[in-house]
Amino acid sequence: MTELLTAAQMRAIEQAAIASGTVTGLALMERAGAGVVKAILAEWPELAEGRQASTGALPRTPGYFRTENAGRRALVLCGPGNNGGDGFVVARLLRARGWEVRVHLYGDAAKLPPNARANHDRWRGMGDVSRWAAASILGQAETMAPDVIVDAVFGTGLTRPLPPEVAAVMTALPAGRRVAVDAPSGLCMDSGRVLGAAAVCATLTVTFHAPKLGHVLAEGPFRCGVLRLVDIGLGPQDRADRNAHAIVRLEEGTGQLFKDPHAHKFDHGHALILSGGPGRGGAARLSARAALRVGAGLVTLGCPPDAMAENAARLDAIMLRQVGGEGLAQVLADRRINALCLGPGFGLGALQARHVAEALDSGRALVLDADALTLLARDAGLFAMLHADCVLTPHAGEFTRLFPDITARLAKPALGGPAFSKVDAARAAAARAGCVVLFKGPDTVIAAPSGACRINAAVYDRAVPWLATAGSGDVLAGMITGLLARDFGAFEAACTGAWLHVEAARSFGPGLIAEDLPEELPKVFRGLRL
Numbered sequence: 440m441t442e443l444l445t446a447a448q449m450r451a452i453e454q455a456a457i458a459s460g461t462v463t464g465l466a467l468m469e470r471a472g473a474g475v476v477k478a479i480l481a482e483w484p485e486l487a488e489g490r491q492a493s494t495g496a497l498p499r500t501p502g503y504f505r506t507e508n509a510g511r512r513a514l515v516l517c518g519p520g521n522n523g524g525d526g527f528v529v530a531r532l533l534r535a536r537g538w539e540v541r542v543h544l545y546g547d548a549a550k551l552p553p554n555a556r557a558n559h560d561r562w563r564g565m566g567d568v569s570r571w572a573a574a575s576i577l578g579q580a581e582t583m584a585p586d587v588i589v590d591a592v593f594g595t596g597l598t599r600p601l602p603p604e605v606a607a608v609m610t611a612l613p614a615g616r617r618v619a620v621d622a623p624s625g626l627c628m629d630s631g632r633v634l635g636a637a638a639v640c641a642t643l644t645v646t647f648h649a650p651k652l653g654h655v656l657a658e659g660p661f662r663c664g665v666l667r668l669v670d671i672g673l674g675p676q677d678r679a680d681r682n683a684h685a686i687v688r689l690e691e692g693t694g695q696l697f698k699d700p701h702a703h704k705f706d707h708g709h710a711l712i713l714s715g716g717p718g719r720g721g722a723a724r725l726s727a728r729a730a731l732r733v734g735a736g737l738v739t740l741g742c743p744p745d746a747m748a749e750n751a752a753r754l755d756a757i758m759l760r761q762v763g764g765e766g767l768a769q770v771l772a773d774r775r776i777n778a779l780c781l782g783p784g785f786g787l788g789a790l791q792a793r794h795v796a797e798a799l800d801s802g803r804a805l806v807l808d809a810d811a812l813t814l815l816a817r818d819a820g821l822f823a824m825l826h827a828d829c830v831l832t833p834h835a836g837e838f839t840r841l842f843p844d845i846t847a848r849l850a851k852p853a854l855g856g857p858a859f860s861k862v863d864a865a866r867a868a869a870a871r872a873g874c875v876v877l878f879k880g881p882d883t884v885i886a887a888p889s890g891a892c893r894i895n896a897a898v899y900d901r902a903v904p905w906l907a908t909a910g911s912g913d914v915l916a917g918m919i920t921g922l923l924a925r926d927f928g929a930f931e932a933a934c935t936g937a938w939l940h941v942e943a944a945r946s947f948g949p950g951l952i953a954e955d956l957p958e959e960l961p962k963v964f965r966g967l968r969l
């Protein structure tokens with residue numbers, strides 16, 4: 440499973456590898472720069488040919504420079520750290536392919552760190568380095584009409600907003616192929632947030648060894664454009680941090696979705712979904728359908744007496760039970776009911792609050808979504824009843840209601856790195872609630888009170904904008920409830936449910952409505968060869 444690293448973890452990995460003597464910092468930098476050039480040519484294969492190649496009029500280039508890319512032009516912007524060092528490598532390798540390359544340095548060459556300085560000096564044997572001047576860089580970007588602009592100003596070492604003279608350039612770069620080395624300058628790699636107000640909008644970002652949190656969180660995907668990962672030879676043994684909970688993983692697994700062919704339906708659990716009153720049952724029915732499709736052995740919808748007729752007319756495989764003022768005790772006397780879902784279309788009255796309290800008191804595994812989250816936010820007593828087998832599934836608005844102080848930290852302008860991130864927010868919320876928190880979005884973050892954390896990233900080629908549709912959250916709550924019924928632990932149920940939810944949406948494609956999601960699960964399962 441892919442690990443998402445913080446900038447500090449990446450630095451520790453590099454330092455450990457260098458300290459072990461297996462590789463030098465200079466070799467890593469060379470591989471990084473070479474990886475960027477390779478990624479550029481893979482992304483835009485037309486650049487591997489000279490501009491005039493089709494006319495046969497290739498200009499002659501002196502010395503050992505190859506001419507296959509003659510006429511291609513790059514503007515390389517380097518910064519004061521090792522990201523700049525990568526930029527000098529890129530400049531040299533492009534020049535060696537016959538490109539015309541112009542290099543600008545923000546900072547003082549004499550103060551570059553040793554490896555960056557070495558590559559600066561190697562480049563100086565081939566070409567000039569201009570001092571940073573916003574007007575002249577932008578002028579050159581206009582007149583030179585570069586095929587590629589390389590942003591090697593700041594990478595994982597960014598600690599504060601871009602200086603004004605850098606921001607002036609980075610926010611005014613012409614449209615075209617803008618390649619960010621490791622990170623679009625201005626973007627915090629721990630949070631995906633822009634430090635201050637300015638950052639590059641890249642068309643291609645090439646990063647090394649492992650993606651960083653900032654590539655998938657918040658503004659990261661928008662700023663990075665296409666993300667490519669380059670192996671620079673740091674093996675899996677070069678782990679920064681052996682504390683598993685410090686590592687955030689990208690959710691890409693399927694948990695234990697296989698079913699034992701000899702098992703009985705009761706072996707797959709019995710989920711109870713509570714519904715609201717008449718005319719409000721659609722959301723809970725969606726949840727119930729998702730719980731059944733994800734593999735719960737039995738699913739019962741519980742609803743008030745006056746909603747029985749409506750639900751009876753709409754349900755077949757899903758069983759129906761009346762749950763009214765008498766409370767949940769009678770229903771929960773059936774010990775086979777092992778997972779509950781409260782919230783979708785539920786209502787916000789005193790009776791619903793009592794049902795939430797009873798559900799929590801029962802100690803059963805449960806998902807609290809939608810209205811149940813609002814009830815929790817209103818009542819500290821209810822909130823205090825949360826336990827380790829609960830999953831909260833807030834979207835941003837519900838998260839704010841539940842954890843206003845944590846949202847306030849997330850909303851505060853990010854002026855220094857590492858900036859407070861959605862991962863930090865979800866972890867803080869899970870620790871406070873004492874249960875699993877699934878903080879929704881294209882960058883859904885799932886955190887457990889232990890600190891374990893995964894991101895279900897529906898970004899880049901996994902983006903599913905059509906998942907933002909009415910009822911989609913109800914389906915997610917139902918999928919997680921069904922997995923809880925199947926005896927998944929709360930954290931695994933939330934992670935696997937979130938993953939399946941996106942996979943179902945990807946499988947169906949544009950035009951999706953919430954009803955389609957549960958119906959798409961069989962196809963997703965077939966793809967997994969279950």
Ligand SMILES: NC(=O)C1=CN([C@@H]2O[C@H](COP(=O)(O)OP(=O)(O)OC[C@H]3O[C@@H](n4cnc5c(N)ncnc54)[C@H](OP(=O)(O)O)[C@@H]3O)[C@@H](O)[C@H]2O)[C@@H](O)CC1
Pocket residue numbers: 453464467468469471518519520521522523524525552592593594595596597598599600601602620621622647671
């Ligand atoms: N280590 C390795 O072996 C390898 C590293 N690799 C590459 O190195 C990159 C990380 O390098 P890095 O740590 O030197 O950080 P980088 O992003 O270049 O910037 C640091 C400099 O910027 C400065 N600075 C920060 N913010 C600023 C601001 N707003 N305004 C002005 N200045 C600011 C900061 O100064 P300071 O904060 O100390 O004052 C410092 O001088 C990584 O992204 C990858 O590309 C690869 O080659 C693989 C091998």
Ligand SMILES: [K+]
Pocket residue numbers: 522590591592593594619620621622623624
């Ligand atoms: K950069």
